[in-house]
Amino acid sequence: MGPLESASDSMAELDALEAEGVKAFHSAANADELETARIAFLGQKQGRVKSAQERIKTIPSDAKKAYGQRFNAVRGALENAWEDGKKRFDKPAAIIQGLDVTLPGRAPRLGHLHPLTQTATELIDLFGRFGFSVARGPEVEDVFHNFDALNIPDSHPARDPLDNFYLPGGFMLRSQTSTVQIRVMEKQPPPVRVIAIGRVYRPDTVDATHSFMFHQIEGLMVDRKVTMADLKTVLRLFAQSYLGEDVKIRFRPSFFPFTEPSVEVDMQWHGGDRWVEMGGAGMVDPNVFRAVGYDPDKYSGFAFGLGIERLCMRRHGIDDIRLLYKNDTRFLEQF
Ligand code: PHE
Numbered sequence: 001m002g003p004l005e006s007a008s009d010s011m012a013e014l015d016a017l018e019a020e021g022v023k024a025f026h027s028a029a030n031a032d033e034l035e036t037a038r039i040a041f042l043g044q045k046q047g048r049v050k051s052a053q054e055r056i057k058t059i060p061s062d063a064k065k066a067y068g069q070r071f072n073a074v075r076g077a078l079e080n081a082w083e084d085g086k087k088r089f090d091k092p093a094a095i096i097q098g099l100d101v102t103l104p105g106r107a108p109r110l111g112h113l114h115p116l117t118q119t120a121t122e123l124i125d126l127f128g129r130f131g132f133s134v135a136r137g138p139e140v141e142d143v144f145h146n147f148d149a150l151n152i153p154d155s156h157p158a159r160d161p162l163d164n165f166y167l168p169g170g171f172m173l174r175s176q177t178s179t180v181q182i183r184v185m186e187k188q189p190p191p192v193r194v195i196a197i198g199r200v201y202r203p204d205t206v207d208a209t210h211s212f213m214f215h216q217i218e219g220l221m222v223d224r225k226v227t228m229a230d231l232k233t234v235l236r237l238f239a240q241s242y243l244g245e246d247v248k249i250r251f252r253p254s255f256f257p258f259t260e261p262s263v264e265v266d267m268q269w270h271g272g273d274r275w276v277e278m279g280g281a282g283m284v285d286p287n288v289f290r291a292v293g294y295d296p297d298k299y300s301g302f303a304f305g306l307g308i309e310r311l312c313m314r315r316h317g318i319d320d321i322r323l324l325y326k327n328d329t330r331f332l333e334q335f
Contacts, residue, residue: 007063010055011070017041017048018074025081031089034082041078049075115335116215116324119312120197123217126241127195130234132219135194137180139201143170145179150258151287158257165201173201177218178258181284181303184220185292190299191223197308208320209276215308216279222294222301228261228283231302235265235281243267243315250275259303260285267314276314279306 021041028034041048052071059067113121124134137145152158158175165173180196196218204210221230232251239249248268256262259282266275281304286296309321316335318324323331 007060007067010059010063010067013055014052014067014070014074017052018077021048021074021078022081025078025085028085034085034089037085038082042082049078112335114324114332115312115316115318116308118335119308119315120215120217122242123197123308123311124195126238127217127219130193130237132193132195132221135180135184135196136198137174137177137183137196139174139199140167140171141174141179143172145182146172146174146176149182149288149291150178151285151291152257156257163202165203175202176200177216177305178303180218181220181258181288182292185222185289185294190294190301191221192301193221193223195219206322208322209310209313211309211321211325214321217306217308217311219304219306220284220301221303222284222299224299226283226300226302228302231281231283231304234302235304239267239278242311249278251281254280254282256280256282258285258288259283265304265306267310269314270317270319276310277307278310278314279304281305 021037024037024041025034028037039047044050052074056064056067056071128134147156147159157163164175167173177196177198177200180194180198184192184194184196198215199213200216201213203212206212219234221234236249239247250266251263252266254262254264259280262280262282264280265278267278268274269276281302284301284303289296289299289301309324312318312324313321
């Protein structure tokens with residue numbers, strides 16, 4: 001542009017500047033593009049508005065006034081267009097108004113394992129240290145594994161339909177994890193040292209220490225010369241490790257068709273004089289060995305079956321078994 005340029009050309013330039021500038025500000029898709037347009041048009045050093053302003057020196061004096069007025073209008077229009085663009089991209093900041101980034105964060109709530117699952121995991125760990133590995137069996141069991149193979153005669157009251165959940169076709173919901181003893185011995189020769197953990201079902205009336213479904217841990221050890229002393233030692237060591245050195249347990253003579261002799265094992269309940277049954281145990285009956293093809297003259301063994309809920313309750317001071325099944329997070333969060 002030189003001094004020779006005509007006044008009408010200069011006015012046309014101002015029109016073009018206005019049109020291009022407004023378009024650039026309106027079409028900016030984000031704050032960065034808007035800033036690029038601002039520098040190109042309104043920039044203090046080399047912006048096109050600045051050059052148009054400087055050009056006024058070259059305008060013939062009779063056209064200067066008109067040029068100046070038109071220039072002011074164009075500059076105003078571009079500044080407005082830029083302000084409009086700024087408002088568009090300022091919006092997010094308006095939305096997070098009131099956000100105080102200096103406040104401490106809110107930690108996400110993490111879930112954790114149910115106390116019974118935690119107990120089962122600890123028991124597996126503890127008995128693992130005594131050399132017991134984990135075995136499994138089905139919850140829907142056949143009557144043979146739940147009763148016959150365990151030396152429980154047809155006439156035995158434990159088979160009473162009122163005490164069991166029978167299913168069609170010779171099946172039932174297992175009433176004890178002793179079924180897994182049989183399943184393990186059917187499959188492997190001695191020596192055996194296993195535990196089995198799982199649900200068992202009995203139509204008991206529900207109260208603070210009973211439920212129609214609960215969990216048992218079954219233990220079975222078979223080898224040459226396993227004795228009752230081994231059984232008592234393992235159970236005592238277990239109780240002391242899981243419930244604490246000072247826990248008191250006692251063995252009462254009892255009867256189970258699949259062990260001889262048999263005992264019931266009690267633990268002292270939450271301090272006090274009350275004893276609560278922890279489970280049953282005994283020396284594997286020779287008839288059970290015969291049913292699975294083990295030689296009772298060569299091998300002996302012990303078995304035990306303990307209630308996991310009661311162990312968990314005794315350990316944590318829980319006084320009602322029903323709390324373990326309610327899934328009330330106010331309870332569960334304490335473990
Ligand atoms: N199965 C027995 C019960 O549920 C407990 C038990 C297991 C007793 C192993 C002796 C040996 O009552």
